[in-house]
Amino acid sequence: MPVSFNTLDLNLLKVFDAVMEERSVLRASQKLALSQSAVSHSLARLREVLEDDLFVRTAAGMQPTSRALAMASQVRDALRALEAAVELPTFNPALSTKLFTLAANDFTTLALGPALLMLLGREAPSVDLVIKPVTRIDLAEQLDLGRIDVAIGVFSSPPSRFRTALLFEYDDVLIVSASRKLCRIDKAAFEKLSLVVVSFGGEQEGAIEGFISERGLARRSEMYDRAALEKAFGDSDLPPRMAISLPHFLALPALIEGSELAAIVPRPLAKAFERTHSIAIHELPYTTNPLEVRLLWHERVDEDPSHRWLHDILRRATESLRRAG
Incomplete structure (x- = not known):
């Protein structure tokens, strides 16, 4: 009578694997936390089926037959695969x-x-990172498709399928x-x-009040508090001149050093520039609203240990920025 896997008790295969490894019913029973009679009974049932x-x-000791030797490695691999499938990932x-x-x-x-x-380097020397630009891509789509593990930025009321965590806050300086x-x-x-x-981004890309919205996810596109600036100088006969608008921060030190230009930038960035360039920081003559830089990820990875670790290490990397805030 042919063997049917559909009716086979998988516990019999666990007993087989233990006896194969230990070559002893006694040691197999100890390994499985079963009685010797239970192991012997299971082995008898498997012998009958096969x-x-x-x-x-x-x-x-218990010496395997040629049939047992032939199936041993496949049974062990299958059991290990099943264990990995049902146990919590690590x-x-x-x-x-x-x-x-x-x-x-x-x-x-x-x-x-x-940081x-x-x-x-200290905790995960072989873990690699790809950092994609937060601009010019549809963040919501990339997160939905799993092409991005986490986004970092300033977001407004993300859809319920996304989760967020605070990294740090900042205000603007000159x-x-x-x-x-x-x-x-x-x-x-x-x-x-x-x-x-x-x-x-900009108005040509559909920015509204400094945010660009894609698939219900609104991310901040203007990296200065335009509303606070316009409120402070809305009644001015000669408001400050917006000489240059850039799509990134990279060129700022080269434009500012040795020139008459001034730039409105996030405070943490100003401090970083001050350490490496001939830059001076001044408080703005008006108050800007503090902004929250947050992590953003898809809810489906909430229970994934690797993603939990990633979120934790990003939080630890910005600990000094939270203290400074």
Whole structure:
């Protein structure tokens, strides 16, 4: 009578695997936390189903038959695969070679990058990162399709299928060339400035009140508080001149150093520029609204240990920015 896998008790295969490994009914029973009689009974049932002795008792222990030897490795592999399928997944960053894909702009990459690389080198030296630009791509679609593991930015009321976590907050400041030797900047002095601002998009791409919306996900495109600026100088006869609008922060130091230009930038970025360039930081003569830089990911990876670790290490990489805020 042919063997039917559909009616086979998989517990019999676990007993077979244990006896094959231990070559002893006693040791197999101890390994499985079963009685010797239960192991013997299961082995007898499997022998009957397969119509083979499977093991022969000898002075050296239970010796497998040729049929048992032929099926042993496949049974073991199948059991291990089943265990991996039903048990909770684990993630060991120290041994992992996983590739994570992030979406971030150049500001947030600069703000968290050095600390993140230090943590990765210490805890997950073989984990690799791909950082895609947060602009020019449909973030919601990329997250839905699993092509991006996490996005970093300023978001407004994300759809319920997404989860978020705070990384840090920031407000705006003014940067100028350190050679200008400016004192405190009041509104009168500010009105005379030629400003550089950064906008990841613009009205031509459907930006509304500084946000671009795609598939229900609104991400901030204007990297300065335009509303606060317009409120502060809306009644001015000569408001500050918007001399240059850039799609990224990279060129700012080169444009500011040694020039008469000034730029409105996030405070953490200004501090980073001040450490490496001849840049001076000044408080704005008006108050800007603090913005939250957050992680954003799809709900389907909530229980994935590797993604939980990724979110945690990104949070730890921005700990100093939260303290500064």
